[in-house]
Amino acid sequence: MTSLFIPREPHLARLARFGLIGAVSTLIYAGLSWTLTTYGHAEAVKASLIAYTVSGIFSYLAQRRFTFRSSTGHSRAAPRFIVVTVLGVVIATLAPLLLTDRLHQSPLLAIAITCGLVPLANYLALDRLVFRPAPEAAGIDAAGLWRLATIAMFGLGAIMSAMRRTDVDVAWLLTLGEKMLDGQRAYVDFFEANPPMSILLYLPAVVLGRATPIPAEAWVNILTLTAIAASLVLCGRILAKAVPDRARLWALAATAAFVLTVLPTGVFTQREHIAVVAMLPFLVLTLARSEGETPSWLVAALAGLGCGVAMAIKPHFALAAGPPALIAALRRRSLKPIFATEIWAASAVVFAYAFLLLTAFKPFLAFMPAIREAYLPARRPLVQLLICPPIPIFLLLVLLTIDAGRRHLRSAWIPVGLMAAAAGGLASCLIQGKGWPYQAYPMLAFAALALAAAVVLGWRDAAASRLPPLVRISLIGSCAALSMGWSNVKGDYHQLNAPVAALVPHPRLLSISADIALGHPLTRELHGHWVGSVCSQWMTAGVLAQARAGHLSLARRTRLRQFVGLDRRILVNDILRGRPDIILVSVGGFDWGAWARADPALAAALAPYRPVRTVDGVAIWARS
Structure with a gap:
């Protein structure tokens, strides 16, 4: 390690060049971000991600060539540059969060650290760790660097989870968990379009939120991060023999930490996200079996239980779990992988959940029609689904994986198996057919992990890829940025918080809308009370969508009108019994206020309410 401190050139000249490139990179980021938001009408998050990626690529190239004048290969320098950059972001984020918000120190201290120590540490890291010869030649512990990268990715993901708003679906399911603890009956006193597992999944966070000063929203993040850490540890145990190179093993851990904590962005803690976390050890285990590995009974059982939980969340995830198991059976030319311990453990969870449905949640079966x-x-x-951004991103990840692993495809059992799981995720996304960002996450996550495995397992093969290193790095970075941007596409009505709170500080709330995001997480953020039995008028919205598509028989239209009537009756009951202080009504596009007043019983229930303000297509009705 002493070679890290051998001077190569007077620092003053390099520091000046380093500062110049940093200033130019900042201008590129600011200018491109401003241009995209002002003239391209891009969302701020997307514009920032694109601008940061472009400025980061410029910074890497300029620092390598101009500042440090290094001949270090891109395959080694680029990943380490990314790690150093991420660590800088983590420190710059933690400084104000801990010093100013938590310890109540002067903001100047956090500013001094961010503007002084972070650039200096960044310079030293680039000089001594990034733009140098191979770790083996310089005496650098490559495994240690990737271990540090894993911690950095996990830390960055934890910070991001603490700073973002609670996901709309998660907020609603937490609310349902609270209703259950208050004694209400699922699918009798309240109604949900998803099976009971969606509610049960978040129930531990609700219980902990009531038992401790920490809110349920924070417990969801804590429990999810704990599950991610456990998943990574279990995967490491499984791969310890199959991947004896510690540097490669930690590189896989670092990329997995990125995919599980940073890549999800807006879908973090969503059901699909938790399912991927739970299923990953099972996938890795089945692929390790294809190489003849024999894990311990406990490891296999834990991996199988995680997969069972994922399939209980949504049966569609069997499409992701099945292909790797079949690959293992084909490679071993034996049926033993199909009847291994993890398969029995996963099946046990699924059967136990089915028994729970038939005994404790009979009303769900009655509500199924x-x-x-x-x-x-x-x-x-289908055409709309196929042209949605996740599909082209997925196809590009497939091509990049093939390019990275083409020279060792026969031995690339991890990339092939993970890409097969990603194909199952694609099938799941298309079957569900909603096109919502979180439904694409399993497909993108498994594909990204497959690409990472192909790159890491072949990183010493300089001819493994036909693409120039910079082109490959740019394409991979673009896939990551686009995936993160897509995951943030969702309804956001945070602008309603202030006007609603001004009317009633902790309101009893209800909405008349097709959009669940209208009332969630707004209700929880205002510490209000959701008096509704449903999250939105999803039954009526579904009927209207089918009517717009056409080709409905008279008998089917008659059946569907029953559900519109049910939706209205539920709404009338919620208004009369819950007596909401505020009702949020979508009036942009389809006028849900007119829909409600068209029904005599609903119009009578709404008689005491008057619109007081309209914000971005949402009318705020208050009780007079």
Whole structure:
């Protein structure tokens, strides 16, 4: 390690060049971000990600060539440059969060650290760790660097989870968990389009939120991060023999930490995200079995239990779990991988959940016709799904994986198996047909992990890729940025918080809308009380979507009208019994206020309410 401190050139000249490139990179980021938001009408998050990626690529190239005049290969310098950059972001984020917000120190201290120590540490890291010869030649512990990268990625993901708003679906499911703890009966006193596992998944966070001063929203993040750490540890145990090179093993851990904590962005803690975390050890285990590895009974059982939880969340995830198991059976030319311990453990969880449905959640089975008739058929056309951003991103990840692993495809059992799981994720996304960002996460996550495995397992093969290193790095960075941007596409009504709170500080709330995001997480952020039995008028919205698509028989239209009537009756009951202080009504596009007043009983229930303000297509009705 002493070679790290051998001077190569007077620092003053390099420091000046380093500062110049930093200033130019900042100008590129600011100018491109401003241009995209002002003239390209891009969302701020997307514009920032694109601008940061472009400025980061410029910074890397300029610092390598101009500042440090290094001949270090891109395959080694670029990943380390990314790690150093991420660490800088983590420190710059933690400084104000801990010193100013938590310890109540002067903001100047955090500013001094961010503007002084972070650039200096960044310079030293680039000089001594990034733009140098190979770790083996310089005496650098490559495994240690990747271990540090894993911690950095996990830390960055934890910070991001603490800073973002609670996801709309997660906020609603937490609310349902609270209703259950208050004694209300699922699918009797309140109604949800998803099976009970969606509610049960977040129930531990609700229980902990009531038992401790920490809110349920924070417990969801804590429990998810704990599950991610456990998943990574279990995967490491499984791969310890199959990947004896510690540097490669920690490189896989670092990329997995990025995919599980940073890449999800807006879908972090969503059901699909938790399912990927739970299923990953099972996938790795089945692929390790294809190489003849024999894990311990406990490791296999834990991996199988995680997969079972994922399939209980949504049966579609069997499409991701099945292909790797089949690959293992084909490679071993034996049926033993199909009947291994993890398969039995996963099956046990699924059967236990099915028994729970038949005994403790019989009302869900009675409510299934409404879900089957009104909710499930409301889907996007296949053509629209295929041109959604996640599909091109997925295809590009497939091509990059093939390019990275083409010279060792026969031995690339991890990339091939993970890409097979990603194909199952694609099938799941298309079957569900909603086109929502979180439904694409398993497909993108498994594909990204497959690409990472192909790159890491072949990183010493200089001819493994036909693409120039910079082109490959740019394409991979673009896939990551686009995936993160897509995951943030969702309804956001935070602008309603202030006007609603000004009317009633902790309101009893209800909405008349097709959009769940209208009332969630707004209700929880205002410490209000959701008096509704449903999150939105999803039954009516599904019927209207089917009517717009056309080709409905008279008998089917008659059946569907029953669910519109049910939606209205539920709404009338919620208004009369819950007596909301505020009702949020979508009036942009489809006028849900007119829809409500068209029904005599609903109009009578709404008689005491008057619109007091309209914000971005949402009318705020208050009780007079």
